[in-house]
Amino acid sequence: MDRLPLLDPTAAPFADDFTAGSPDPGRWVDHYLPHWTTPDRSRARCAPTPGGLELRIEADQPDWRPEDAPLRVSNLQTATFSGPAGSTRGTHRHRPDGLTVRTPTPTRLLWAPREGQVDVRVTASLDRGCMLAVWLVGTEHESPGDSGEVCVCEIDADAVGETSTRVRTGVKAHHDPRLRTEVTEVVVPVGAGQAHWWSARWNASGVVVACDERVVFTSAQHVRGPQQLMVDLFEVVAPGPAGEYPKTAVVHAVRGS
Template sequence: MRDPLLPPPSRRPDVEDDFADGPDPALWVAHYLPHWTTPDRSAARFDVAADSLRLRIDEAQLDWRPEDAPLRVSNLQTGVFSGPLGSTRGTHRHRPDGLSVRTETPARLLWAPRSGRVDITVSASTDEGAMLAAWLVGTEHERAEDAGEICIFEIDAEAVGSSTVARTGIKAHGDPGLRTDMAEVTLPFDAARPHTWTAIWGAGETVIGCEGVVVRRIPQAPDCPLFLLVDLFEVGGRGGSYPKTARLHRVRGWSGA
């Protein structure tokens, strides 16, 4: 029997979006790490459905970077930061093979809490080669060492069924205060239907939950400002039918919760 999650704070969320009118521009940047690539490659594809925002991978969509092909992504994130053109400074230096700034991106910290809680309601993709993910990643705008990540979930389309396997945990990405601790968890339902993930972090602990129960309790947490990223990837090359889609229904966040 898994422990129940703590209820959300009684106060109103600091940020909230139900995507009824598309992504709130006061909260979201509709590009994936735009400083490491070019705008035509980083821009998200999406449309507004009756009860959600539908993230899309379109057939003609470009790879995020030519060096990473095949890899296409539609992403929303709660801010951006980069160093000057040609530098190696920028949010989420997740590759060790020479990322450098191709599009200088002025810092925008739309929501970047050091601790808090976020609840994310999504419907995962079942399209061939797709993966839906949500991460909290170090902004790196204060220190390059603030690079750690809370992986709230990564769900491969092939892992979705009557039960669903997801990856979740911590990725250090060179942050000296963290160690990578990832694990697979099994959810007793079809994650293609709407369901809610939760991350609560701060004071040296990260709690990750799904549908109101704790799925992981990790005795470490990033101690720096974090952006939230929610993204749909195509990771195995072109194939199957298009568009490939996943749905984002609601996000609520509390800083310092």
């Protein structure tokens, strides 16, 4: 497969062009993995902008968890799940250092298909220490083994050039013994400040990832279980805030089947 056509937005069961000016609570949770931290730390900073929603890192924004400093994030996601306070059950146990639930969250599946396609149109950040990411992550609400991830794209600000950009993409196993981590770096013909589409199709036949419909990654691995979409802007700058604020990236549109 050389190309992955975009979904028809009029036929996509999940679609958002962010024309409302703020995240629609019927589609999005505007917190980053809120169960592992507290609401003041997980809440996204965002603002309407022409043609989309601006994800922001602001100078007074706290670190996601004190233990992870420096790490600040503004995120949109389409589901939540956790066990009770103090437990280790919850979506995206991505750190090996003993994540435990601090803010129990109900199981909410706003959009969490087992297979399908997602298209996300973004403009990556150019700000120091920032990364824009688009992920499909296992909710784990049925089984802790359903933790695999389709890493649609991870775009570091310092990897964005005038005419091309280096991007990480692939599959991450996390705690799913049926998967192996398979992440690669690709170069796409997208320059600084350019909006572009990232797409992923996943099912029993495998995973396909494309940039502006051109396929850049394929895998025969089957990522199982319900998957939530996450669109994130991260900042990691040591020893602390640095540069001009706010630091920004833009999500223009999302479509999912």
